[in-house]
Amino acid sequence: DVKVTQSSRYLVKRTGEKVFLECVQDMDHENMFWYRQDPGLGLRLIYFSYDVKMKEKGDIPEGYSVSREKKERFSLILESASTNQTSMYLCASSLGQGVLDSFGSGTRLTVV
């Protein structure tokens, strides 16, 4: 089974801190994605990457950046955390044009 591993299940950060959320997948998938999940809004795409060092903005990229230096790792960066970034963050990966069926277990971030 593909494993998508997110390094932290829960994080509490202060407003203005720089926050790194890490995601690693072990099946050589080309595509990796970061979503945030909020009640009543479903999941919304923040950024995605189709290859190493490539990144594209999703629907809500403001306040976020990403890094993909290695194929298996996709990092989400909150440059200066704000309280409205308190949310559940989900990482996902897929193979080329394959189905998207591999999600991480999520990181619940609270910004105080």
Added chain:
Amino acid sequence: ELKVEQNPLFLSMQEGKNYTIYCNYSTTSDRLYWYRQDPGKSLESLFVLLSNGAVKQEGRLMASLDTKARLSTLHITAAVHDLSATYFCAVDMEYGNKLVFGAGTILRVKS
């Protein structure tokens, strides 16, 4: 801009009853997913529907797709408590897995 609307957003069912969750989307799509999420857990892929008229079934769940109506349904037959979860539909416009999700339907099955 692609919009995906699910309804109902909350569904309380008695065990043994049938019900349908609806997923409407606003523009042409190549692929539609249904996912399940248990509290505190990640998303589990249930179905991927690829063409008009596609129907897939797994246990008490059956999903269908009508691309002309831009509508997918998730039908629950003879609900059991274990089906309690949140169900999401998601639409992929470009085969690139840039999914747009519905808000989710919280399903509670009462015994």
